[in-house]
Amino acid sequence: MTFSVVARDPVTGQLGIGVSSCILAVGRAVPAAVPGVGVxxxxxxxxxxxxxxxxxxxxxxxxxxxxxxxxxxxxxDVDRQIAVLDASGAVAADTGPGSFPVSGHLTGEGFSVQGNMLASADVLPAMSQAFSATGGDLADGLLAALTAGQDAGGDLRGRQSAALLVVSGSPATDEDDGVRMDLRVDDSGDPVAQLRMLRNLQRAYDERDYETLAVFAPEGARDLYAALAASRRGDRVAARAALEAVRSRPGWSTWLASMSGDSRLSGVSQLLD
Known part of the structure; x- marks a missing residue:
């Protein structure tokens, strides 16, 4: 009923899981992780x-x-299907005899892909190959595996939900809970594609990609990001116009004033002084 991938990033030590299924809110049921412990x-x-x-x-x-x-x-646990990955990258998986066919698992260096009630036997090899071929960020590799699995047929019953969870390879502290990404699509006709969009939006927030956020952030905040983007590229006229639009909304002037010490907004705010 589900296909998933668990993996460790050998460079950062991060641990993660990507999963998709034709059930409601698979992110509630399948993935679990503890920073510095495993997934x-x-x-x-x-x-x-x-x-x-x-x-x-x-x-x-x-x-x-x-x-x-x-x-x-x-x-x-006769009907189980599990994959277990620890903080060192050691991994093991098992598909119980009670799992729905087509089912199985494939393990590699620091990762495992697994699924049951799959549309074809091509799903897991496609996922394994896609993950192995994707360099760089762990989340991108997990998404590549899910995309390949979906393209190979995915869940026999169809599509509904997907989730992506990435945690630190080090234990959580009082200052850092260790969760690097926790994205979920609970009900969608194309959950893996929707999850990819959320991952790209998360990247834009993390990297302060104001140009992207000016288009894809929630409508109420787009003018603010447009002002930040224009200020960064030196377009004072566009920055001033966008910031005026922000200040015209009830309550936003007060919020902007309270954020005057924020380094991201100080330069933009000066345009209206």
Whole structure:
């Protein structure tokens, strides 16, 4: 009923999972991760508490292979499909005999792809190849795998939801919860494509790509990003016009005044002084 990929970035140490399915809100059911500990995919007809138990086992120092072996011998987990990845990149997966066909898993160096009730046997090899061929950012590799899986047929029943979760390879602290990305598409006719759009929007926020945000941010904030983009490229006339549009909205002048010390807005605000 689901196809997913778990992986570790060997450069940054980040851990992540991408998943898609023809169920509502798959991001609630399949992926789970703890920064500095590991990430798990729990799918098919696995019991809902299995993910937490697997992460607790990783936190206690049990290897992914041992955790998967234990689950394979547990009578209550006969219908399971799981993948377990620890912070070092060690990975193990298992597809129980009760999983819906076409089903299976493929593991590689620091990653695993798995799925059940797939449209064809081509889905998992396509995902594995796409992830291995994608360099750079972990989230991009996870999305490439999901896209390849969907293009190869994906879930036999169709499309509904997808999710992308990336956490730090180091434990969370009081200053940093370790979550690098947590995006979900709960109900869509093309959830993987929608997830890719969200990932691109997240990148624009992270990289302060004001030109992109001036087009794709929520409507109420677009003029602000247009002002920031124009200011950055030295277009004072466009920056002033966009900022005037922001200030014309009820309550926004007060907000702009309260943000006068923000380095991103100080230069723009001076255009109206």
């Amino acid at each position: 798990v995919a729990v799918q098919a007809r696995s019991r809902r508490g299995l993910g937490a138990a697997l992460l607790a086992g990783l936190a206690d120092g049990t290897t992914p292979a041992d955790l998967v072996r234990r689950a394979a011998h547990a009578a209550e």
